[in-house]
Amino acid sequence: MEVANSKSAVGKVQAAETTVLHVVQKEVKGDTTHLLERCTEVDASTKAKYTVKRHNRDDDTSDDHVLNDHTKLQIVLPESLQKKDGYVHKDALFGYPGYNVGSLQTQLIYVNGTGCEDFPKGANWEPPYALMIDRGDCVFVDKVRRAQHAGARAVIIADNKCLCSDLDCMRRTGDSFCEIVLPYMNDDESGGDITIPSMMIRKADADDIKKSISQAKGVSNVMVKFDWGIPSPDGRVEWTMWHSAWDEQSTALLKAAETIVDALGDRAFFTPRFVMYNGSKVGCDIHDGVDPCGNMCINKGRYCLMDPSPFHDRTEGASGADVVIENLRRKCIWDIASKEDPGVGKKWWRYVNIFADECNTREETFMSKRCALDVMKKVKIDVGAVEECMQPFGPNLDEVNPWLEADLKEQTALQLLRLPALFVDGVHARGRIDASGIMNMVCAGYGIHDPPAICSCSDQNNMALINCIKQGGAVNGAALGGGVSFTTLVFILALAGVAVASAGFVYWKRSQRQMRDQVRSILAEYMPLEDQSDEMDSMIGGTKLHPAAMAAAKSPRGYMPTNGFVLTDDDDRA
Secondary structure (H helix, E strand, O other): OHHHHHHHHHHHHHHHHHHHHOHHHHHHHOOHHHHHHHOOOEEHHHHHHHHHHHHHHOOOOOHHHHHOOOEEEEEEEOHHHOOOOOOOEEEOOOOOOOOOOOEEEEEEEEOOOOOOOOOOOOOOOOOOEEEEEEOOOOOHHHHHHHHHHOOOOEEEEEOOOEEOOOHHHHHHHOOOEEEOOOOEEOOOOOHHHOOOOEEEEOHHHHHHHHHHHHOOOOOOOOEEEEEEOOOOOOOOEEEEEEEOOOOHHHHHHHHHHHHHHHHHHHHEEEEEEEOOEEHHHOOOOOOOOOOOOHHHEEOOOOEEOOOOOHHHOOOOOOOHHHHHHHHHHHHHHHHHHOOOOOOOOHHHHHHHHHHHHHOOOOHHHHOOHHHHHHHHHHHOOOHHHHHHHHOOOOOOOOOOOHHHHHHHHHHHHHOOOOOOEEEEOOEEOOOOOOHHHHHHHHHHOOOOOOOOHHHHHOOOOHHHHHHHHHOOOHHHHHHHOOOOOHHHHHHHHHHHHHHHHHHHHHHHHHHHHHHHHHHHHHHHOOOOOHHHHHHHHHHOOOOOOOHHHHHHHOOOOOOOOOOOEEOOOOOOOO
């Protein structure tokens, strides 16, 4: 009997872990229908009822427009293709949307292919132009990279599947498969060199545009306009970054962002927000003799994160609860520090980045409260005030924490797509999120309200950006520049060479580690899950999730993006 009970307890814990892996999916819509959106391709016949219910919603005021309310895609010519509110689309999560240029109007050329091979060098394409490329056969990043190398200023990906809600498209094409939502195009971690914007449009719209181009006497008769808008109500830009204390990309971005925040001063108002899982939605707060989620949560299962260890090993090192507690600590440090300089919080930035150097390097130091206390004292933050602010919290404390509860509710409402996530004047950033991306968006938010001098640095790449800001802007940097001796130049170049070589080695080692983690994680998805099968089936109504979606849920970063992602563009996988 004891053995049976033990096996049952282990099964419950395993089921809870599996459930938490998918909590973000349930958070977005709160129903099993939305879980199916993670499977890009679904059998149309099994979605007949769903399709009928959604048919009347298939117009230019759909959810896709809401998610892209800051960008607009419109056909200027021919007028017959114009739509009242522009074309429904999804911006890619790589490249740089043109926030700093505002809009781009150019010829649209259809290449009649998937863009998985280099474009012909002798093509009679007069710049500037945008390219329309078909979805399929290779990853989105590869398509856009080839278009960028061919000289394109922007890319439109034509979807190759009808939406299940578009019955006309289904009838016209006779397709047996459809997709419930237009997916986002995710980065495969190789898109750092892409600088042009890209987006995906619906198959039905793409077919109409292709038909018009096919009737053109020249290369194309279609003129397209892209608009990227950031509201600029006044001379101060408000921006928010959603992140987590144990997240490699967030940590790197915070280091660069500190320089930007310091230079902008009170011309910008920053607010940090923190992600977590709502454990109460997936049974983590149910205690029937077994702690379902263990050390993933605090406050008796209310606020949870996955274990930061490789493969989420909960038996050693820092726990998910440790990450939630550090997020809470940072929330309180911000509340206290920002009272001295609202919207800037210099002490908070110092704490976060010193903590990254001294405590974030190993799980043992990360989970050590002593390390956090030492950093707070070094930055001269009132430790007692922070401890008081953090209450109530604890593993078995059955109470609501107001700070965490507020972020949890806001996170759910915003349908966050990734980590870190950036909002500028209420606009959810698409494209690549890095120091240059922050600078572009924040400076675009000033509009006509006399942008700070450092906004002249907004077109700099990440390597040159910080130096440009420290010099007070591109103009000041040029004015300060003088003659440099040959010896000094040689020394600088040699130093740069060593730095690049060192950085390359570190990046290679990290890539190897991440690749091993990801491969093992994906392979783990195909291992037998006998103890969890019943619980998983009941959780998602008997519908199996796509293996890629499950692999993404086990990301070593411990936070799963949500809502219609597609990493690759291979039809066998997407």
